[in-house]
Every structure is written in C-alpha cells, then in structure tokens.
Amino acid sequence: MYFHGTSRVNEKGHLEIGGVDVVDLAQEYGTPLYIYDVALIRERARAFKQTFEKHGVKAQVAYASKAFSTVAMVQLVEEEGLSLDVVSGGELYTALKAGFPPERIHFHGNNKSYEELEMALQHEIGCIVVDNFYELSLLEQLSKQHGVTTSVLLRVTPGIEAHTHDYILTGQEDSKFGFDLNNGQADEAIEKALASSSFKVLGLHCHIGSQIFETTGFVLAARKIFKKIGDWKEKFGFVPEVVNLGGGFGIRYTSEDDPISASMYVEQIIDEVKKQVAELGIPMPEIWIEPGRSLVGDAGTTIYSIGSRKEVPNVRQYVAVDGGMSDNIRPALYEAKYEAVLANRVLDENEEVVSIAGKCCESGDMLIWDLPLPKAQAGDYLAVFCTGAYGYSMANNYNRIPRPAVVFVENGEAQLVVKRETYEDLVRLDVPLKAKVNK
Ligand SMILES: Cc1ncc(COP(=O)(O)O)c(C=O)c1O
Numbered sequence: 001m002y003f004h005g006t007s008r009v010n011e012k013g014h015l016e017i018g019g020v021d022v023v024d025l026a027q028e029y030g031t032p033l034y035i036y037d038v039a040l041i042r043e044r045a046r047a048f049k050q051t052f053e054k055h056g057v058k059a060q061v062a063y064a065s066k067a068f069s070t071v072a073m074v075q076l077v078e079e080e081g082l083s084l085d086v087v088s089g090g091e092l093y094t095a096l097k098a099g100f101p102p103e104r105i106h107f108h109g110n111n112k113s114y115e116e117l118e119m120a121l122q123h124e125i126g127c128i129v130v131d132n133f134y135e136l137s138l139l140e141q142l143s144k145q146h147g148v149t150t151s152v153l154l155r156v157t158p159g160i161e162a163h164t165h166d167y168i169l170t171g172q173e174d175s176k177f178g179f180d181l182n183n184g185q186a187d188e189a190i191e192k193a194l195a196s197s198s199f200k201v202l203g204l205h206c207h208i209g210s211q212i213f214e215t216t217g218f219v220l221a222a223r224k225i226f227k228k229i230g231d232w233k234e235k236f237g238f239v240p241e242v243v244n245l246g247g248g249f250g251i252r253y254t255s256e257d258d259p260i261s262a263s264m265y266v267e268q269i270i271d272e273v274k275k276q277v278a279e280l281g282i283p284m285p286e287i288w289i290e291p292g293r294s295l296v297g298d299a300g301t302t303i304y305s306i307g308s309r310k311e312v313p314n315v316r317q318y319v320a321v322d323g324g325m326s327d328n329i330r331p332a333l334y335e336a337k338y339e340a341v342l343a344n345r346v347l348d349e350n351e352e353v354v355s356i357a358g359k360c361c362e363s364g365d366m367l368i369w370d371l372p373l374p375k376a377q378a379g380d381y382l383a384v385f386c387t388g389a390y391g392y393s394m395a396n397n398y399n400r401i402p403r404p405a406v407v408f409v410e411n412g413e414a415q416l417v418v419k420r421e422t423y424e425d426l427v428r429l430d431v432p433l434k435a436k437v438n439k
C-alpha cells in the first residue's frame, strides 16, 4: 500500500494522518469525513514556488481553488504566499471572506456574468482572464463605468491535445474555452484589447487540460504562444509581462499513475520560455501557473463507514459505504480510480476482492471496482486516498444526502474546517406551499 504525505499506520494498526488517528476522527466527526494533510499541502505549494525561486524566475503560483475551496483552504494558500485562481462569484466571495489579498486573485471563467465582473472590479482584484469577445466588450463597458484600467490576460486555446480524459481536456481546438490561437480569433482579440484604453494587457493564458503526466504538452503550448507573441511584437509592438501556462499537473491516484515532480514540470516550462524569449529578443516575462489537483489531491482522504454487503454469486461482492457519488462524483463522471484500506485494520491480510458501492440510488454509484480488502464488516472504516481535489468541491446533495464534514490535520492536531451539513440545512432554502404556511 502506498501512503501519501504524513499518512502511516500507528501502533493500533489504525491509519494515522498528520499525527492524528483517523478512527478517532471518524468517531468524533462522523462519516463520510474528508481529512486533509496540511503538511502535505504546504510541501506541494513550496515545491512549485521554490523551483521558480531557485532559477531566479519571477512567477506566481496561483492555486486553482475549484479543486477545493473553503475559507480555511484559502487562508492556508495565503499563508503559503501563493496567488489564487477563482472561476466564479462564489469562489471569489470565499476568497474575499477568507481575507485573501485581492491583488493576488485571478478571475477565470468562460461565461462570467455582469454581476461577477462588477464584483471583481469593485474589489480591485489582480487580473481578469478574458475568455471571449462577449466578455471583452462587457468588461470594457464596466471598466469605463468604474473609471478604471483593468489588468487582463487573454485566454487562448493553443490546439494542443493533452493525453488525459476527454472531459478534462481544455486546450484542443474544439473547446468551449478561450480565443483560438490558430484561426484569427486570438489576433482579433488582442488587437481589440490593445486598442482599448480600458485594458492593461498583461499577457496570455492557456490551460491544456488536467491530470497530465508529461511535460511535452506544456512545452508545445509555450512554443505556440511565443510564436504568436513574435507575430504580435512585429504587428503591434506587444511584449507580454506575463505568460500563464495554467495547471493540469498529474498526481498518483493508484499504482497505475506515475507522475513527475513539480520541479520537473516547472523546469521544463522555464527552459522553454527562456529559449523562446532569447529567440525573440524580449525580456523574460513572469511565468504564472495554476495548479489545483497537484496541491491538494493526494493530501485528501475520505473516511466512510462500511454498511451492507451483497453477493452476486460467482460474480461480485458489493460492499456499501455511507457516501458515494454525492461526496465523490469522479468515478461516475470520469471512471476515476482510487485505492483504499480499512482504516481501523490497515495491517490485516487481504482476504477478498470487493467492489465499493455508494449509497445513492444510481447503479453507476460505484466508488471502486475490485478492491482487495480484509473481510470488511459493518462498522469498519474505509479510507479512500487521494480525494482532496474535485471531491468535496464537486460534492452534491443527490438523494438529499448532506455533504460531509472536512477536517484539517497537522502536527497531531485536528481542526474542523467545514461542518457536516444537517437535514435542516437541506431544507433551508425550500419554500413551503402557501396553503400549508397559512394553515
Ligand atoms: C484555467 C484552469 N486553470 C487551472 C486548472 C487547474 O487544473 P488542475 O487541477 O488539473 O491543476 C483548471 C482545471 O483544469 C483550469 O481550467
């Protein structure tokens, strides 16, 4: 079994994370429970930052908060001196609530609303990543109303096919995101943006996809972007202050995954940018990146209680847990794979191969197929590893299942950072029929 970060087995044979016994946490806070290894998040954040520092390259590492956004998480990101990528008014609100410095917030999204852009301008956030022509004119209009010059990056789609699941590809030409780099769209966008006194065009952004295990895609994307920058330097005298190459760095979910280190991604990116910059004879821009999954993915573990079993003779043994696609939709959505152990009996020999079913009323609600485990009984705890990214953030209330609690652990201490939803929370926004209220 592969243990991430500070995870280990303690003298009771229990899983321990951040020096805290996971079984104690399950008993105190209930299950399903998300547990985050704070030391591992810090380690991952520092690895990205320090690689840029080591090479003397000015950079911003912006945590893509869509991976997991809560007030405490944003505060941790602040503590580590990262910037923050938000993609909605809700993520922006969370960041502001957490007291995150607005000047280090970057606002993404392919359909930002008038209200969201208004909120961004009001709070004077660092930069808006403009995705399309509609947004360009909306933002110009709003910037005029506010009497401000807005710092923008233009998001371009470089036409790179990264090797990952189709649903998390973003850099290919047929994508809903960004100005196409190859068909004149990006040229038209930069011309418009540069001509407007409402914008300070910091540079370009691209994001080629997620859970990527090689550096080639990033290198090719940088090459394409700088080729365009070369054209725009000739045509408009444009020299970027910033080139943002997005996120997408892959992590190890199971033994099938073989990720490379943060420093390898960053060094390859720096090498390519330096090469391109030298060829064009322009000053080195700041390099920005936006890791989400690679900062929090393997720092998160979900603990479930095991309940019912069902045997389909000679076919399969189903073992059900008290959560499922309501707290982790990734297996149903992307056929994502996970590894897991019995948190209260980690050292017991595996005796059977079972399939872990969720409790939602949906046949596709399966968390793990064919998992070797000791004979699991009702009341055992299952720890599913690597659920820190796009787990809690994509959790939902299907079947009116309350969303789990979230706990941060570090140096032997645990802190509740998101409370478990209650049944009362589930009906909080419901409005009863008038006739019933009046009775
Ligand atoms: C624009 C942008 N930046 C950053 C990210 C973060 O990606 P990841 O979590 O794979 O690092 C995403 C999501 O894929 C994204 O769409």
Ligand SMILES: N[C@@H](CCCC[NH3+])C(=O)O
Pocket: 066, 168, 170, 210, 211, 330, 334, 389, 390
């Ligand atoms: N939510 C996806 C990644 C999407 C990335 C956002 N552009 C996942 O769980 O892998």
